[in-house]
Amino acid sequence: MSLEIEIHAEPHEGKRVSLIGSLDSSTANQLQEKIDHEIDSTVHMLIMDLKRLHFLSSAGLRVIFKTKKYMDSHEGRFMLLNLQPQVRKVFDIIKALDGMNVFKSEEEMDEYLTAMQNKVLDGDA
Amino acid sequence: MVNNENTTWSRHIQLGNKTSECTRLFEFLADSLEQLPVTKEFKHDLKLVSEELLANIINHGYDSHADGAIDIELAVDGSSVRITFTDSARAFNPLERKPPDMLNDLSEGGMGILLVKSLTDDQHYKRDNNHNVFTVTKNYNK
Numbered sequence: 001m002s003l004e005i006e007i008h009a010e011p012h013e014g015k016r017v018s019l020i021g022s023l024d025s026s027t028a029n030q031l032q033e034k035i036d037h038e039i040d041s042t043v044h045m046l047i048m049d050l051k052r053l054h055f056l057s058s059a060g061l062r063v064i065f066k067t068k069k070y071m072d073s074h075e076g077r078f079m080l081l082n083l084q085p086q087v088r089k090v091f092d093i094i095k096a097l098d099g100m101n102v103f104k105s106e107e108e109m110d111e112y113l114t115a116m117q118n119k120v121l122d123g124d125a
Numbered sequence: 126m127v128n129n130e131n132t133t134w135s136r137h138i139q140l141g142n143k144t145s146e147c148t149r150l151f152e153f154l155a156d157s158l159e160q161l162p163v164t165k166e167f168k169h170d171l172k173l174v175s176e177e178l179l180a181n182i183i184n185h186g187y188d189s190h191a192d193g194a195i196d197i198e199l200a201v202d203g204s205s206v207r208i209t210f211t212d213s214a215r216a217f218n219p220l221e222r223k224p225p226d227m228l229n230d231l232s233e234g235g236m237g238i239l240l241v242k243s244l245t246d247d248q249h250y251k252r253d254n255n256h257n258v259f260t261v262t263k264n265y266n267k
Contacts, residue, residue: 025180026144055169057176058236086169093243094236 003027005034012113014045014077020052023060032063039067041074047109051082056090068100077101081109135200142193142214143185150179150197157199158206163265170244171206174261176235178210178219186214186257203265205246210259217257218250 005019005094013040023031039046048064050056064080071078079101083091103109138153140146154175158168179195187193196211219238242248247262 024144024147024176025183026147034164056173057173057180058240059180061236086166090173093240 003030005031007034007038010045010047012045012046013043013115015039015043016047016049018049018052022055023053023063024055024057025059028059028063031060032066035063035067035070039070041076043071043076044072045077045079047079047081049081050084050087053084053087056087058090058121061090061094061096065096079103079109081106132200133202135198136195137198140179140193140195140197142187142191144183146182146195147176147179150175153197154199157201161201161206161265163254165207167211167263167265171208173265174241176242177206177241178208178259178261181217181219181237182210182212182214182257185219186212186217205262205264208251210257212257214257215256216252218252219259220248220250 002021003023004016006016006020008016008018010016017035017039019031021027048065048067068078080097081103083102083107101112103112134155136153138149140149151172154168154172158171175197179197182195191214193212193214198209198211200207200209218242222235222238224235224239241261245261245263247260249260251258
């Protein structure tokens with residue numbers, strides 16, 4: 001099993017990290033190194049897109065949690081997108097989705113971002 | 126290979142002490158479970174459980190650069206799949222690991238064994254003749 005990682009720029013000083021394949025004990029370091037190299041405090045929003053992630057184990061979860069913790073440390077937003085059922089099940093067992101922004105689809109995430117943007121424009125946030 | 130009267134059939138593989146062996150582990154499981162009348166979800170659960178147990182042995186049993194073998198036996202009877210991991214690393218019982226700290230620090234350990242316990246029906250550890258022997262059982266005819 002292998003892991004492919006694609007990182008693209010997003011609006012709102014954001015980046016999207018798309019994971020393809022398997023995030024397990026043999027590939028977790030690959031993601032950690034990529035995150036360390038490409039994500040710094042100038043990134044204010046990180047979307048982790050799991051649409052094409054077919055397998056996730058605890059080694060991979062640890063990298064995801066560390067990344068969220070890093071984003072929290074500089075008040076960046078961290079969002080999980082498109083969790084597939086078998087991946088969602090892992091998060092559910094660990095009860096790890098509390099306090100996370102999780103979106104089932106691009107549309108749902110866009111609605112959230114638009115609402116956040118409107119709040120900023122209205123001076124509420 | 127038939128080990129006892131309750132076992133319909135069993136298969137075995139030996140892996141090395143390195144995470145890249147995940148690939149061979151996954152191939153072994155896919156081949157072994159191919160003909161079983163179980164769901165994709167059942168197969169995925171066993172794949173995840175096996176990956177967690179392999180990672181446990183590599184990370185907590187053997188020293189990171191030590192040579193070491195991990196023997197895996199998968200046995201099937203009419204109602205369950207039993208997978209046994211045997212290694213000669215230092216004594217390590219994953220069932221004694223603390224559960225993860227859900228509220229404060231999920232980046233620390235303990236998640237793997239929580240997954241193993243959640244996704245199997247039985248888990249058993251014994252130290253036998255200087256070997257760790259860890260067995261999980263998952264029923265498929267409930």
